[in-house]
Amino acid sequence: MSLYRNVRRDKTLMAGLVILVVIVGLTVISATDLRLLTSYSPYSLNFSASNLPPSAKHIFGTDQEGRDVFTRVLAALPVDILTPFIIVVASVLLGGLVGVVAGYLAGLVDEFLMRITDLFLAFPGILLALAITEILGQSHVSLRLLYSEVALIVVGWPVYARLARGQVLQVKNMPYVTLAKVSGLSRTQILRRHVLPHLLPLLLVYSTLDMGAVILNYSVLAFFGLGAPPPTPELGRMVYDGLSALPQNWWSSLFPALIITIIAVSFSLMGDGLRDALDPRMGERYARA
Amino acid sequence: MVEVRDLTVSYKVKGGTLNAVDGVSLAVRKGETVTVVGESGSGKTTLGMVVLRLINPTSGQVFFKGEDITRLGEGELKRFRGRMQLIPQDPYSSMNPRLRVGEIVSEPLLGREDREKVKEALNSVGLDWAVVDRYPHELSGGQRQRALIARALVSDPEFLVLDEPTSNLDVSIQAQILNLLLDLQSSRNLTYLFITHNMAVAKYVSDRVAVMYRGRLVEIGDAKEVMSNPLHPYTKALFDAVPEGDFRAKLRELEVRDEGRQKGCRYSDRCKFVRDQCRLREPDLLKVKENHEVACILY
Amino acid sequence: MPVLEVKDLWVSYTRGGIRAYALRGINMSLERREVMGVVGESGSGKSTLGHAVAGLLPPNSIVERGSITLEGKDLTKMRDLFRVRGTGVFVIFQDPMTSLNPIMKVKDQLAEALQVREERESLPSPFIRWSRRRSLDNRTEREFLEALTRVRFRSPQEVLEKYPHQLSGGERQKVMIAMAYILRPKVLVADEPTTSLDVITQAQVMKMLLSLREEQGTAILLISHDVMLVSKLSDRMMVMYGGMVMEEGSSEELTKSPLHPYTKGLQASVPTQFKGEGRVKQIPGYPPNIFSMPQGCPFHPRCEMAMEVCRKVTPQESRRGEHNVSCHLYG
Numbered sequence: 001m002s003l004y005r006n007v008r009r010d011k012t013l014m015a016g017l018v019i020l021v022v023i024v025g026l027t028v029i030s031a032t033d034l035r036l037l038t039s040y041s042p043y044s045l046n047f048s049a050s051n052l053p054p055s056a057k058h059i060f061g062t063d064q065e066g067r068d069v070f071t072r073v074l075a076a077l078p079v080d081i082l083t084p085f086i087i088v089v090a091s092v093l094l095g096g097l098v099g100v101v102a103g104y105l106a107g108l109v110d111e112f113l114m115r116i117t118d119l120f121l122a123f124p125g126i127l128l129a130l131a132i133t134e135i136l137g138q139s140h141v142s143l144r145l146l147y148s149e150v151a152l153i154v155v156g157w158p159v160y161a162r163l164a165r166g167q168v169l170q171v172k173n174m175p176y177v178t179l180a181k182v183s184g185l186s187r188t189q190i191l192r193r194h195v196l197p198h199l200l201p202l203l204l205v206y207s208t209l210d211m212g213a214v215i216l217n218y219s220v221l222a223f224f225g226l227g228a229p230p231p232t233p234e235l236g237r238m239v240y241d242g243l244s245a246l247p248q249n250w251w252s253s254l255f256p257a258l259i260i261t262i263i264a265v266s267f268s269l270m271g272d273g274l275r276d277a278l279d280p281r282m283g284e285r286y287a288r289a
Numbered sequence: 290m291v292e293v294r295d296l297t298v299s300y301k302v303k304g305g306t307l308n309a310v311d312g313v314s315l316a317v318r319k320g321e322t323v324t325v326v327g328e329s330g331s332g333k334t335t336l337g338m339v340v341l342r343l344i345n346p347t348s349g350q351v352f353f354k355g356e357d358i359t360r361l362g363e364g365e366l367k368r369f370r371g372r373m374q375l376i377p378q379d380p381y382s383s384m385n386p387r388l389r390v391g392e393i394v395s396e397p398l399l400g401r402e403d404r405e406k407v408k409e410a411l412n413s414v415g416l417d418w419a420v421v422d423r424y425p426h427e428l429s430g431g432q433r434q435r436a437l438i439a440r441a442l443v444s445d446p447e448f449l450v451l452d453e454p455t456s457n458l459d460v461s462i463q464a465q466i467l468n469l470l471l472d473l474q475s476s477r478n479l480t481y482l483f484i485t486h487n488m489a490v491a492k493y494v495s496d497r498v499a500v501m502y503r504g505r506l507v508e509i510g511d512a513k514e515v516m517s518n519p520l521h522p523y524t525k526a527l528f529d530a531v532p533e534g535d536f537r538a539k540l541r542e543l544e545v546r547d548e549g550r551q552k553g554c555r556y557s558d559r560c561k562f563v564r565d566q567c568r569l570r571e572p573d574l575l576k577v578k579e580n581h582e583v584a585c586i587l588y
Numbered sequence: 589m590p591v592l593e594v595k596d597l598w599v600s601y602t603r604g605g606i607r608a609y610a611l612r613g614i615n616m617s618l619e620r621r622e623v624m625g626v627v628g629e630s631g632s633g634k635s636t637l638g639h640a641v642a643g644l645l646p647p648n649s650i651v652e653r654g655s656i657t658l659e660g661k662d663l664t665k666m667r668d669l670f671r672v673r674g675t676g677v678f679v680i681f682q683d684p685m686t687s688l689n690p691i692m693k694v695k696d697q698l699a700e701a702l703q704v705r706e707e708r709e710s711l712p713s714p715f716i717r718w719s720r721r722r723s724l725d726n727r728t729e730r731e732f733l734e735a736l737t738r739v740r741f742r743s744p745q746e747v748l749e750k751y752p753h754q755l756s757g758g759e760r761q762k763v764m765i766a767m768a769y770i771l772r773p774k775v776l777v778a779d780e781p782t783t784s785l786d787v788i789t790q791a792q793v794m795k796m797l798l799s800l801r802e803e804q805g806t807a808i809l810l811i812s813h814d815v816m817l818v819s820k821l822s823d824r825m826m827v828m829y830g831g832m833v834m835e836e837g838s839s840e841e842l843t844k845s846p847l848h849p850y851t852k853g854l855q856a857s858v859p860t861q862f863k864g865e866g867r868v869k870q871i872p873g874y875p876p877n878i879f880s881m882p883q884g885c886p887f888h889p890r891c892e893m894a895m896e897v898c899r900k901v902t903p904q905e906s907r908r909g910e911h912n913v914s915c916h917l918y919g
Contacts, residue, residue, distance in 0.1 A: 193388075
């Protein structure tokens, strides 16, 4: 049983990792020089080649404007990976800080910070993000990308605050923290030595899982045209643009959607695998039978 | 060495305050073991935590070597940290699973690298130097408790609070740890405040015994005196509950009574010898012999 | 005929691809109304035995060989083990918080127990079962109150409305015993039932277990690391070490004249002296982990009497007067 679980665990982690390495690799190359990967341009229109189905020449087919969908997907990767990454990192930093401060200082500070967190948590996330971007984005089209990032950070950080606070509260009351206090360790020393080492793996796991969700959320914003301003290709927007050509041209919206899904799933596989791999007491559970 | 005077710790609970420790005065002399016995909820662990200043008392004073440490802030307390140590109850949750044993044992040195100290401490509890690179989950319960004792020793403490140090250990390991603690006490002239609910353990380690019931000290005296001649009905009940003699017969006669919240003596609801006067006021500790005090109206 | 019979039971655990035996050929029988004490340290297999009897072995364990017979049915061969849990074998663990549902009132937990028993007794139609779940009629309420009164709750009416976290550890354990009163199991496995309780509460809980046995004839398998407690409460007891029974016999006999060096060692490790008046004898070393069990007799590395043969050959059980003992000194 346990052997089987280990293998399964490894498989999960490995599958996620392999897909991610491929995607990140493609992203990096695409960001440095797209021509290394494809001979088409993601921007130039070519109406003579519009609506071509997937073939050896255009493996994902072409869209209504005759652009190669595969090329556009590749070109979209940098924005579609980097933006969620920035959003998650910022959410972790902000939420983690708030959570640690609230959990560690407790009392009124905790009460205050957590009420604020609840306030943000109370709104349905994606709607809030849509509203923020919509209102701000109206006036400054060029800053839309920034606004949607801010919106998703606003929506994203409270979960990390809750998570961090919970973990801090739990660790804070462990007997080994009591022992550390008796030995005269200062608050910062206890924080560094006992609290943070328990928090960081948790945040890493959760943020990996969260990357998938944020990629989806960001695609939704992009779908509604609230992402990077055109003509920058974007997976979410491509799905939207392809919709008008349905059902004849199914490929120009299906393939970007598929790629979004694959990326999201691979992050979630990675997260699951990491969670098991980072648990130091793995296997100890049955040791005291 | 350590003294508490009229110590009270109260918590706010639904519908009033609860005195976890209620007007306890107690002195521990250098080199001796005072054992606090009582059931869960008697306040014995809270008392230990207050002495270490991990919990702030509501009223009363704590003295360490004659100095009043009751109102000292965390900064000033630094001077005393390390001179007082704690041996915890549960060796599993008392070790950070992410740290190696070496890091755990050297923690009280506060960053001073002192291999010799750690080596000496490990040696004195009968552990190999090799354990320093291990993680806690690789050690058995008995080894962990030894490591935690070594941890307490590296800062050269004079006073230890031992909070049920053997209650989570196997019987054969309990014996090892108790003998180790007694040896360390005599070789290093340590002073112990020993907290336990195990009467056999209490008997084996104590010079003096203090019996607590719901926050109050009800009996205190020399271990031999209290244990061979218990006076307070609660102390008697404690000894009657020990599995000894014809235990089945004892159990048949055991009366189960709930406690209530009433005026007067807090034990009166469960007491076999309760009289009308008991309900009037809470009895104070009274000296019945040179080395024996009891808080009961019968004496 | 014994209610419960365990014959040559071997149970293994697998971890990280390594298989290790937690139980190595256990034989045991339990009569109606009998208290069998099982004493051992961590890794002795005493809890595995309790779990096996209760059909609660973890998923990474396998019954390799042997049988557990409850009233003529072999539990190791049964597919629908849940049918005997509760009414056949009921378990009380050290921490009742893990056995009680934290979001159910005591009333509802007892109702569930009653429902289980009635289903087993009569197997009524699903509709009746459903309607019964809906209505707690007077009769059932009276049964609950009676069960709670038997375990000496002063105000059982109040207890019915409480959630597990509103009760103390001792009270939760009493609720578990009240559940046993309702379920009327043939065998009660009590796995360290009082280890986290203080002496007085422990005595109360034990008193109630003994009353349960008197009143309902329940056979009790009392598992504990506390030699003194077990030897005073059980009719017969077995001392386990490294997955084997080291010694077995009537508790009185075993306490008065233990044969196995391990039994002797265990008894001697309980302190009886005052401070400064002699030392308690200690068994050196630590109990072995099942994944690194020594060859031969599992106790030999800690045994004062160990001989050459102990290092190589696993001792067989032999009969000595009223005892069964597995030791080369008596083979």
